[in-house]
Amino acid sequence: MERTFIGDLSIANSRVRVCGWVQEIRRLKNILFIILRDSTGLCQLTIKGDMIEPWMDQIQRESVLCAEGENIKDGISKAGREVSVTSLELLNGARSPLPLAPFDPVKADIETRLNNRFLDLRRKDHLAIFRIKSSLLYGIRKFLHSQNFIEVQTPKVVASATEGGADLFAVKYFESNAYLNQSPQLYKEILISAGFERVFEVGPAFRAEKHNTTRHLNEFTSVDIEMGFSDHNDAMAVLEQAVSAGIANVLAERSLDLTAVGKAISLQKTPFPRISFSECCDILSGQGQDHNVEEDFSPEELKIIGDRFEGFYFITGWPSSLRPFYTMPDQKDPQFTNSFDLQYREKEITSGAQRVHDPELLKERFLAKGLNPEDFDFYIKAFEYGMPPHAGWGHPVIGLERLTMILLDLQNIRETSLFPRDRTRIKP
RNA sequence: GCCUCGGUAGUGUAGCGGCCUAUCAUACGGGCCUGUCGAGCCCGUGACACGGGUUCAAAUCCCGUCCGAGGCGCCA
Numbered sequence: 001m002e003r004t005f006i007g008d009l010s011i012a013n014s015r016v017r018v019c020g021w022v023q024e025i026r027r028l029k030n031i032l033f034i035i036l037r038d039s040t041g042l043c044q045l046t047i048k049g050d051m052i053e054p055w056m057d058q059i060q061r062e063s064v065l066c067a068e069g070e071n072i073k074d075g076i077s078k079a080g081r082e083v084s085v086t087s088l089e090l091l092n093g094a095r096s097p098l099p100l101a102p103f104d105p106v107k108a109d110i111e112t113r114l115n116n117r118f119l120d121l122r123r124k125d126h127l128a129i130f131r132i133k134s135s136l137l138y139g140i141r142k143f144l145h146s147q148n149f150i151e152v153q154t155p156k157v158v159a160s161a162t163e164g165g166a167d168l169f170a171v172k173y174f175e176s177n178a179y180l181n182q183s184p185q186l187y188k189e190i191l192i193s194a195g196f197e198r199v200f201e202v203g204p205a206f207r208a209e210k211h212n213t214t215r216h217l218n219e220f221t222s223v224d225i226e227m228g229f230s231d232h233n234d235a236m237a238v239l240e241q242a243v244s245a246g247i248a249n250v251l252a253e254r255s256l257d258l259t260a261v262g263k264a265i266s267l268q269k270t271p272f273p274r275i276s277f278s279e280c281c282d283i284l285s286g287q288g289q290d291h292n293v294e295e296d297f298s299p300e301e302l303k304i305i306g307d308r309f310e311g312f313y314f315i316t317g318w319p320s321s322l323r324p325f326y327t328m329p330d331q332k333d334p335q336f337t338n339s340f341d342l343q344y345r346e347k348e349i350t351s352g353a354q355r356v357h358d359p360e361l362l363k364e365r366f367l368a369k370g371l372n373p374e375d376f377d378f379y380i381k382a383f384e385y386g387m388p389p390h391a392g393w394g395h396p397v398i399g400l401e402r403l404t405m406i407l408l409d410l411q412n413i414r415e416t417s418l419f420p421r422d423r424t425r426i427k428p
Numbered sequence: 429g430c431c432u433c434g435g436u437a438g439u440g441u442a443g444c445g446g447c448c449u450a451u452c453a454u455a456c457g458g459g460c461c462u463g464u465c466g467a468g469c470c471c472g473u474g475a476c477a478c479g480g481g482u483u484c485a486a487a488u489c490c491c492g493u494c495c496g497a498g499g500c501g502c503c504a
Contacts, residue, residue, distance in 0.1 A: 030462045048462070061455090078465050097438035097456060105466070106440040106454055111496060160504095167502085185504070209503050210429070216503075299500080324504035369504075424496080 001068060007040025009081045011073050018043060018083060019066040019091070021122065022059060023103055032056060033077075036067065037122070043081035045069070051085060061101070062094040062119065102126075110412060117419060117428060128257035129416055132250050133404045137202065139249025140223060140242045147238065149198040149225060154187035156180060156204060160375070167208035180206035183394060185326065186379045188226040189355060192390045193382040200225040205399065212423050214412040215347070219421040220401050223350075224394035232328070232338040232354040235391040236314055239342055239350060240270045243312065247407065263408045273313040277336070280305050280315060293335075294321050299346065306346035316340045325365040328354040328391075342393075344406045352393025359383035 001017040009016060020038035027033075032052050034045040045067050047056065059065070069085040076082060100108050100116035102123045113120040121127050141151070157173060158181045168179035184201045191199045205222040225242075227234060247267055250258070258265065277293075280301075284291045287304055291297070297305065305315070318339045320329055330336040339353035356362045359380055366373040373380060395402070404416040414420040419428055 024465080026464050026467065028461055028464060028467090031464075033464055033467095035465080044465075046463075076463065076465095099438065101439060101455060104439065104454055108439060109497085112439070183504070207503065211500095211502065212497090213499075214497095296503090326504075371504080 003066070005040040006036065006038045006043045006081060009043060009071055009083070011071070014071050014073075015068070016071045016083060017066060017068045018045075020064070022061055022063045022065060022094075025059060025061065027057065034059070034065075034067075036065070041081070043083055044077035045083050045085050045088070046072075046077075047085045047088065051088075055090070056088065059090065060094045060096040061103075062098060062122070064091045064094075065089060066091060110414060114414060114420065114425065115428070121418075125260045125262070126415075128254075128260040129404065129408060129410070130418065131257045132254050132261070132408065133400065133416060135250045135253045136246040136404060136407065137223070137400060138253075139246035141202070142249070143242050143245035144200045144225065144238075147198065149200045149227075150196055152188070152191060152196070152199045152201050153203060154181075154184045154191075154201060156206075169206050169208045182207050183222065184224050185324075185394065186376070188224055188392065189326070189387075189390065190379065190382040192226055192228045193385070193387045197228040197388075198225070199227075202400070205395070210423055214414075215402065215405070217401060217413055217417055217420055217422060220395070220399045220417070222395040222399040223403075224392065226355075226390060226392035228388040228390045230354075230391045231389065232316070232340055232352065232391050235352045235354070235393050236274075236316075236340055236342075237271070239352060239393050240272045240312070240314075243342070243349075243403070244268070244270055246403075250407070261408055265407055268311045272311075272342070273309060274316055274340075275305075275313060276317040277315060277319065278317065283308065293319050296322055302343070302346040302348070306343060309343075309345065312342060312344050312349075314340045314342055320368075323353065325369045325371060326353075326355050326362070327365075328356050329361075338391075340393075347402070347406055349403055349406060350393050350395055350399075352391065354389070354391040357383065357387045357389045359387075 001015070003019050004016045006018055006020065009018070018036060018038070020036045022034055023037045023042065024035040025033070030049050032047040034047070036043055036045050066089045067083060067085045068087045069083045072082045072084055098119060100112050100119045102119050157171065157178050159176065160168065160179050168182055171178050171180060182205055184203065188199050188201060201224050202221060204219055206219050208218065209216065225235070225238060227238065244267060247265065251265065251267065280297065281291045281293065283305055284301055289301065289304070291301065316339070317330065317336045318341070319335060320327065320337045323337050323339050328338045330338055337353060339351070341348055342350040356365055362380060362383055363373045366376065401413055401416040405413050410416060414422065
C-alpha cells in the first residue's frame with residue numbers, strides 16, 4: 001500500500017499507510033497510543049485491545065515504523081490526525097536511552113545537541129532554521145540571476161604562498177603544500193578580466209583563526225559577487241537588493257517555519273541607510289569614546305553605532321589600513337577607501353568595495369601591506385591585459401550562516417550550521 | 429593568544445569540607461488505569477571527568493591533565 005504523508009491525511013483516504021518516527025508512546029491497560037512524526041507533521045496511532053502485541057510494548061522512542069489502518073474522520077486526538085491501526089511494522093528500532101532526547105521538556109546543551117545532531121534536527125524548530133536558510137539563499141540566487149550574474153565555482157584548494165591576514169589551513173597536495181581558500185576574492189576578480197562581467201559564488205570558505213565566540217565558524221558558506229564596470233555604490237545597491245530578495249523569499253515560502261522558530265521578521269525598505277566611517281568616529285567622540293582611525297570598531301563601539309539604526313545599514317569609507325590590498329583608495333583622500341560594510345545593528349554581515357584595477361597601483365598596495373607581489377603573479381597577470389574597473393562584496397567573517405543568525409535573532413552561530421566547525425569541533 | 433567560568437545518572441540540574449550509602453525534574457524498567465494527549469498515581473534502576481595532594485574526613489579545598497562554555501583579541 002502506498003504511503004501517505006501525515007500532512008496529507010484527509011477524509012478522502014480512509015485506508016492509509018503512514019510512516020515515520022515514534023515521538024511519544026502512551027500505554028494504558030487496553031489501548032496504546034503512538035505519536036508518529038514524519039517530515040510533514042504529527043498524527044496519533046491508536047492500537048486497541050487485541051491488536052496490541054507484546055513487542056509493541058518494547059518500542060522505543062524515535063524508532064521508525066509504518067502503520068496501516070483507518071484514518072479516523074473526526075480525530076478524538078488533540079493531535080488532530082488519528083489513525084486506528086490494523087497493522088504495525090517496525091522498520092528499525094532506536095536504541096535506548098537516547099543520547100539526546102529531542103522532545104524531553106529539559107533542554108540540552110548546545111554541545112550535546114551538536115554531538116547528536118541527527119537527533120537534534122528532528123525537532124521542527126531546529127530543522128526550520130535550515131529550511132529558512134535554504135529559502136534565504138534561493139531568494140538571493142534568484143535575484144542575482146535576474147541581474148545577469150553567472151554562478152561560478154572557484155578552487156577551494158589554493159597555493160597562496162603568503163599569509164596576508166587570516167590564517168589558512170595547510171593541506172598536503174601531492175608534492176606541494178597548499179591551503180584551503182578563505183575567500184574566492186582573487187578568482188572572482190580574474191573572472192572579471194575574463195569577461196564574465198558579473199559573477200557570484202556560494203561556497204565554503206575556511207579560516208584557521210583560533211577564535212572562540214558565538215559568531216565565528218572556521219568553515220562557513222560565503223556568498224560573494226563581483227561586477228565589472230562598476231563601483232562601490234553599484235555593489236551596495238546589489239547587496240541591499242539581494243538581501244531584501246532573500247528575506248522576501250523567506251517571508252513568501254517559510255511562514256510556518258518562522259512560526260516554529262518563533263521569530264517574526266519584516267522587510268526593510270531600500271536603500272538602507274549609509275553612514276561613513278568618519279561619521280561613526282564622530283558619534284563615538286560624542287559619547288566620550290575617541291576612536292583611533294587606524295583601528296577597527298570594537299564590539300562595544302559597534303553597539304553604540306548600531307543603536308542608532310533599526311536594522312540594516314552601511315558603514316562606508318573605511319580607512320585603507322583596515323582594508324585588504326585590493327580595495328580602491330578614495331581619490332579625494334587616499335587614507336580612506338571606496339569600501340563598505342553591511343551591518344545589522346552591532347553585527348557585521350558583509351564587506352565590499354570598489355577594487356583596484358590598475359596593476360601598478362595593485363603592486364603598490366601589496367607592498368604597502370607587506371606582501372610580495374610575486375606571490376600573486378597569477379592574479380596580477382589578469383590585470384595587465386585589460387581589466388575593467390570593478391567592485392563586489394563577500395563575507396569576510398561568516399556569510400550565509402551569520403545572515404541566518406541575524407535574521408532569526410539566534411544567540412549562537414552554531415545553530416545555523418548543520419555540522420559546525422569551530423575551534424575544537426571537527427566531528428560529527 | 430589572553431581573561432573568566434564550568435565538568436554530578438541518558439538528558440538538564442541541586443549540593444560547594446562531616447547532615448551526601450548525593451537533590452529535583454525528565455527519561456528508562458515494573459505495576460495500576462479502553463482514549464490518553466506536558467497523561468496520572470505507586471515502586472524501582474541509574475551519576476560526583478581523570479590523576480595526584482591537603483585533611484581525622486573531599487562531589488566540595490589545592491595542583492596537574494583532558495573536555496567544554498562565554499568574553500576579548502585575531503578575522504587579504
